[in-house]
Amino acid sequence: MSVSMAARALLYHKRADAGLVGSVYREDADKGVVFVDRVTVPMVDWGSERADHIRALDGAASGRYLLQLALPDGRIVTENFEIVADKNTEVVVRVPHEGPAEWTSLHAMTGEITAAVPMPSPAPTPAKGARRRGAGGPAREFAASAVPDYAHLRADPEHGFEMRFLAPHADTLGASPLAPGALPMLAALIRADLPVDEAEEALGGGIEIATPVQEEADYALFELVHAGSLGDGAARGRFNFGPGSDLARVYLLAKSAHGASLVCLPAPWTREGEEIEIELLLDKSVRDGPPGYALTIGDPMINTALGYINNGALHEAARLIGFETARDLLFHKISSPLAAAIGGYLLVLGLDRSAYRARSADWKNWVDNLAHWFEWLPDGAILRASLYFVLGDKDRDGAYDALMKACNRGLPFFTFGLRLMLEGLRRFANEGDAEAAQRLAMLEPIAQACDPSRNFLCVDIARRWQGAAAAQEVVAGHV
Amino acid sequence: MSGALVWKDQARIDSGKPAAHAIVIGVGEYPYLVGGNGPLTDKNGGLQQLSSPPESAFRFARWLLDEFNNPGIPLASLSLLVSGSQARAFEHPRLLEPVTPAAADSARAVAALRAWKALGDSSEENLVLFYFCGHGVARGLEGLSLLLRDYGEEPDMPMEGAIDFAAFQRGMAQCAASYQCFFVDACRQVSDIARNTSESGRKVIQDDINRPFESDWNYAVLFATVEGKSAYGRRDKPSFYAEELIRGLNGTAANNRNADGEWRVSTGDLNASIHRGLSLRGKKIKNPAVRLVEFEFHVLRRAPMVPVTVFCEPRSDTALAELSCASNGTVVDRRDPAPDDWRTELPFGIYDFQARIDSRTGRRVGEMVLPPYRELKIQVSP
Numbered sequence: 008m009s010v011s012m013a014a015r016a017l018l019y020h021k022r023a024d025a026g027l028v029g030s031v032y033r034e035d036a037d038k039g040v041v042f043v044d045r046v047t048v049p050m051v052d053w054g055s056e057r058a059d060h061i062r063a064l065d066g067a068a069s070g071r072y073l074l075q076l077a078l079p080d081g082r083i084v085t086e087n088f089e090i091v092a093d094k095n096t097e098v099v100v101r102v103p104h105e106g107p108a109e110w111t112s113l114h115a116m117t118g119e120i121t122a123a124v125p126m127p128s129p130a131p132t133p134a135k136g137a138r139r140r141g142a143g144g145p146a147r148e149f150a151a152s153a154v155p156d157y158a159h160l161r162a163d164p165e166h167g168f169e170m171r172f173l174a175p176h177a178d179t180l181g182a183s184p185l186a187p188g189a190l191p192m193l194a195a196l197i198r199a200d201l202p203v204d205e206a207e208e209a210l211g212g213g214i215e216i217a218t219p220v221q222e223e224a225d226y227a228l229f230e231l232v233h234a235g236s237l238g239d240g241a242a243r244g245r246f247n248f249g250p251g252s253d254l255a256r257v258y259l260l261a262k263s264a265h266g267a268s269l270v271c272l273p274a275p276w277t278r279e280g281e282e283i284e285i286e287l288l289l290d291k292s293v294r295d296g297p298p299g300y301a302l303t304i305g306d307p308m309i310n311t312a313l314g315y316i317n318n319g320a321l322h323e324a325a326r327l328i329g330f331e332t333a334r335d336l337l338f339h340k341i342s343s344p345l346a347a348a349i350g351g352y353l354l355v356l357g358l359d360r361s362a363y364r365a366r367s368a369d370w371k372n373w374v375d376n377l378a379h380w381f382e383w384l385p386d387g388a389i390l391r392a393s394l395y396f397v398l399g400d401k402d403r404d405g406a407y408d409a410l411m412k413a414c415n416r417g418l419p420f421f422t423f424g425l426r427l428m429l430e431g432l433r434r435f436a437n438e439g440d441a442e443a444a445q446r447l448a449m450l451e452p453i454a455q456a457c458d459p460s461r462n463f464l465c466v467d468i469a470r471r472w473q474g475a476a477a478a479q480e481v482v483a484g485h486v
Numbered sequence: 487m488s489g490a491l492v493w494k495d496q497a498r499i500d501s502g503k504p505a506a507h508a509i510v511i512g513v514g515e516y517p518y519l520v521g522g523n524g525p526l527t528d529k530n531g532g533l534q535q536l537s538s539p540p541e542s543a544f545r546f547a548r549w550l551l552d553e554f555n556n557p558g559i560p561l562a563s564l565s566l567l568v569s570g571s572q573a574r575a576f577e578h579p580r581l582l583e584p585v586t587p588a589a590a591d592s593a594r595a596v597a598a599l600r601a602w603k604a605l606g607d608s609s610e611e612n613l614v615l616f617y618f619c620g621h622g623v624a625r626g627l628e629g630l631s632l633l634l635r636d637y638g639e640e641p642d643m644p645m646e647g648a649i650d651f652a653a654f655q656r657g658m659a660q661c662a663a664s665y666q667c668f669f670v671d672a673c674r675q676v677s678d679i680a681r682n683t684s685e686s687g688r689k690v691i692q693d694d695i696n697r698p699f700e701s702d703w704n705y706a707v708l709f710a711t712v713e714g715k716s717a718y719g720r721r722d723k724p725s726f727y728a729e730e731l732i733r734g735l736n737g738t739a740a741n742n743r744n745a746d747g748e749w750r751v752s753t754g755d756l757n758a759s760i761h762r763g764l765s766l767r768g769k770k771i772k773n774p775a776v777r778l779v780e781f782e783f784h785v786l787r788r789a790p791m792v793p794v795t796v797f798c799e800p801r802s803d804t805a806l807a808e809l810s811c812a813s814n815g816t817v818v819d820r821r822d823p824a825p826d827d828w829r830t831e832l833p834f835g836i837y838d839f840q841a842r843i844d845s846r847t848g849r850r851v852g853e854m855v856l857p858p859y860r861e862l863k864i865q866v867s868p
Contacts, residue, residue: 030743032854039835040854042743073854081762083858118765319761322754322780356777357754360702399702426627426777433656437694455626455681 009095010067010088011058014076016102016307017112018052023308024059026050027102028326029076031064043067047327048076050102050307058097064090076100077323079314080118110221110228114288117314119301120226154291157219157227164262165203165472168289168298171213172235173258173269183211185258187383188415190449197452197468203267206469210269213260214239225292230284230305233257233275243282246275248342250376254383256417259287263298266471271420271464273345276304280341302463312349313462325353330366330373337377344381345420351377351390352423355397363398371400378409386424388413393427396434407435407443414446422457422464429454490565490588490598493551493581498562504611505562507663508550509602511634512543513590513620514570518638518647527638531623531679537721539619540570542671542728543587546617549732551580555785559613559665563605565598569635590620591636592647592688599654599690606663610701613665613783614658618651619725622672625680628652631687632672644679648687655707657691664701665781667753670709671727704779706753708760730763731756737790737834738763738858749786749834749857753778759858789833793859797827798841798848803866804828807841807848841866 014027027050031043044063051057067090074086088098106115114120160167175183184192196209207213218238219227235241246252259270275282284305293299303310308327315324328336333350336343351374354363363370374394377387388409395406410431419425429450435443456467490509498505514536517524521535547566554561566576567590575584588594606614621633630651637647651670658666680686697703710727724732739759740749757778796811798804809828810820813835821828832855839850841864848866 032856034836034852034854038747040856041747042741071852071854073856075856077758081758081765083762085860087853318758318765320754320758321778323758357780422627429628433693434696437696454628457627459624459627 008090008093010061010064010090010098011095012046012048012061012074012098012100013055013058014048014050014100014102015053015055016050016116017104017109018050018307020052021305021307022052022055022057023050023306023311025308025327025332027076027078027311028323029074032073032075033068034071034073040073043072045326046074048100050311053101058099074098074100077315077320078102079116079311079318081314081318081320107226108221108223111226111288113286113303113305113307113310114301117301117303117310117317119288119303120290154225156222157289157291158217160291161215161217165475166264168291169262170216170229170287171207171260171262172216172231173210173213173260174235174255175211184209185211185256185417187417190414190417190453193418193466194449194452197456197466200471201469202471202473202475203262203469204473206267207260207262210258210260210468213258216259219289225290227289227291229287229289231259231272231274231287232282232284237284243284244275245280246277246282246341247280248277248344248381250380252381254381256383260468261298261300261465265298266467267469268298268458269418269466269468270302270461271418273302273304273420273463276306276309276345277341277343278306278346279339279343302461306346309346309349312353316353316462321353321357325357325362328353330354330362330369334369334373337373342380344377344384344387347377348384348386348390348421348424352386352421355390355393355427356423360398363394367398367400370394378412382416385413385416385419385428386421388416389419389424389427389431392431396431397427406431407440410435411442411446414450418453418464418466420464422459422461425450425454425457425464489601490567490594491601492547492564492566492576492585492587493578494563495561498560499605499608502608504559504609504613505605506554506556506559506613506615507563507565507602507605508547508554508561508615508617509565509598510543510547510550510567510617511590511595511620512539512541512568512570513618513633513635514539514568515635516621516633516637517635518644519621519633524639525641527641527644529638529644529679529683533621533623533633533679535571536620537571538723538725538728539671540568540574541722542619542724543568543617544574544576545724545728545732546669547576548578549735550615551578553736553787555787556613556783557785559611559783563602565602567595567598590634592634592649593636595634595649596688596690599649603658603661603691606661606666608662610662610664610699612663613667614661614663615667615669617669617671619671619728622651622670623680625686629680629686630670630672631680632670643685645683645685645687650687650689653686653693654690655705657689657693658705659697659703660691660694662699662701664699664704665783666703666705667783668705668707669727669731670707671725671731672710702779704781706757706778706781708753708757708778710764726764726767727760730760733763733791733793734759735784737786737792740786740790740857749790750782751784751786752780752782754780755858762858789835790857791831792834792855792857793829794832794855795827795829795859795861796839796841797861797863799863799865803841803843806843807864807866808843809864810840810842812838812840839864 035041161169216236220238221228230237261268290299312324328350336347378391391409392406394400432447458465518527519533566587568587569590577584631648638644739756805825841848848864
């Protein structure tokens with residue numbers, strides 16, 4: 008007797024071995040309903056037949072059960088099932104797609120957009136390699152809209168929206184505020200309060216992102232990789248990350264009526280060496296506030312983790328990317344360092360000291376490698392330092408060195424990382440360390456300009472256009 | 487009883503045994519903000535008077551006295567500071583007589599917070615609970631100022647009427663109590679009144695994250711997650727956050743994962759429950775960089791109340807159907823035909839649901855109803 012489970016969603020050929028987390032309950036004659044165990048289930052496409060064996064339910068007694076699964080948007084889906092002696096049980100939960108178009112499925116899953124559409128009947132799985140282009144499937148019929156297309160928005164970013172891809176060249180990197188070790192320059196740039204065009208020039212201008220891969224009505228979807236925008240002809244790369252591997256970082260500059268923001272683009276996002284696209288969904292209908300865009304990764308497991316984090320379910324995210332998963336992401340023959348960093352952050356943000364103490368040697372070895380192998384990744388060094396000031400590791404000097412190294416590597420990829428970097432510097436500054444105090448003061452304008460609502464670090468670089476006053480931030484009236 | 491303290495269990499405090507100490511602050515009256523009865527500060531940021539915070543503070547204070555339950559760490563004190571458009575007494579059977587809470591101005595709030603911290607210092611096993619409802623203004627990643635009644639009173643230094651929450655919370659590493667919950671029911675939109683200055687409010691406890699105790703510093707900060715107007719709800723009613731906080735503590739955040747089957751509330755489940763509840767109320771503020779230690783701090787006194795939503799398939803049948811719910815053959819709740827989904831609350835348990843349209847019926851029999859919530863779709867037979 009075994010129990011297998013799967014969550015099926017609109018994913019096309021994407022899948023996640025660890026897709027959603029949940030709990031199983033059993034009907035009990037005496038106690039009513041009793042908790043049985045927590046489970047992690049795979050998430051596959053609607054057309055897939057796959058369901059994975061759930062070891063947590065091996066030996067479960069016959070009876071009626073309830074599966075509760077936590078969706079990335081914070082909702083719960085439930086499914087009744089029955090376990091009968093000597094019979095295998097398969098439990099399949101369908102994750103509804105409620106986005107405005109099929110190509111918004113990942114963002115819709117995390118609640119970034121919520122245009123309701125009827126639940127479609129299962130669609131046949133497209134052939135391997137097919138892209139989710141064009142009509143068909145469960146896409147909503149779009150009403151005629153007055154929202155301009157992206158081409159119009161980018162033609163006048165002061166009143167619209169434009170994105171530029173920043174990939175500082177090695178020969179000019181030394182003079183760039185985006186160079187490793189140039190955080191003081193970046194802080195000075197923010198403090199200078201330059202208009203958008205001057206700030207853009209100081210960052211090197213970059214390449215315009217001109218073509219979304221999908222666009223309809225209120226939304227436009229961009230797919231970004233380390234080489235640029237797939238819509239503009241860039242291609243996915245292959246990255247054999249291992250110890251000592253090098254990388255030139257890339258960024259995004261988002262310009263709008265609100266000014267200009269620098270986004271630390273988590274590229275290349277890799278899984279076993281293959282590059283996975285970063286999905287940027289632009290809500291074109293947002294015109295009078297900060298630009299309405301959301302970033303996620305075209306990997307359902309990471310998408311779920313980011314959704315859990317955004318919805319306050321930090322510990323569910325930590326269950327999804329536990330130590331085994333994090334270890335595999337780093338120690339696989341070809342590492343996935345950015346995905347691995349999320350696993351590290353979830354340990355630290357969840358402050359699960361018991362989880363850390365239970366296998367502190369393993370974690371420390373893991374974090375040490377993340378910190379040492381990738382010179383371009385400040386987040387690994389931040390995590391190494393965090394073991395000391397968050398999780399009670401005793402290596403104070405190692406933590407200090409790691410933190411200074413992190414500062415020298417540049418902006419963290421993740422907002423959590425900047426917060427931890429500040430916390431660590433404050434810790435050492437409180438001990439009277441002048442270097443830490445100086446760096447803390449240096450980072451202050453960057454922290455103030457940071458958008459705390461985003462997972463991937465986003466910093467306001469300019470708040471005004473030439474000849475215009477900075478947009479006033481007025482808090483809406485309350486009841 | 488003096489200052490902001492409205493209730494205490496002196497015997498528990500004197501015993502030196504672990505105890506919980508709560509402070510509740512609700513600020514609705516802002517004389518120097520828009521609509522106030524004092525001179526308008528030019529650093530007002532468009533902020534107006536609020537009616538929800540006094541209601542929210544009273545509601546949560548009552549919940550603490552009525553429902554908070556931690557057998558090993560019982561409630562031993564409650565401090566309450568409230569400023570609303572009208573002074574109101576706080577009444578509760580556990581109080582000898584009604585009390586008028588202290589005004590929620592900065593001087594009283596800082597003094598009350600230090601006294602509350604001192605109570606928490608009596609044992610490293612203590613639990614301290616902080617609740618604030620009122621205006622909050624944010625400044626980038628770290629800054630959060632909680633505005634008190636006298637924000638803007640001093641024209642040259644409006645932030646003298648605010649608390650630097652970020653520094654205060656960091657400073658609480660200096661409090662011996664190793665379990666600390668902060669419920670921040672305040673808008674956290676980035677505002678120029680916070681961003682254009684390096685002033686961030688009064689310092690309550692010296693900012694020092696080095697904890698001088700052996701025990702771990704287990705803290706959880708649970709922020710409101712809906713922006714702007716939506717964060718506060720309806721006029722003269724508790725805020726949506728306060729409602730979801732209490733709903734979570736009464737059941738939607740409860741789990742019975744422990745072997746004893748008791749229903750407990752942990753910080754992590756409560757945070758997720760509040761997010762989930764508030765996501766139905768307005769545009770959410772995401773807060774990915776928050777840190778939260780998972781610990782259980784409340785044991786339910788009775789079976790958790792579980793929100794239940796029932797509707798028919800096809801949805802159009804819902805408007806025609808008489809919906810009912812039975813436990814052990816006895817109808818415990820019902821609703822006449824109505825166009826919207828049937829939303830009710832039921833104690834945790836197993837129920838039979840029925841939808842009836844004339845002589846046609848549809849049933850869901852033996853459905854487990856347990857936290858955080860349950861949705862049931864019923865098909866009525868043709």
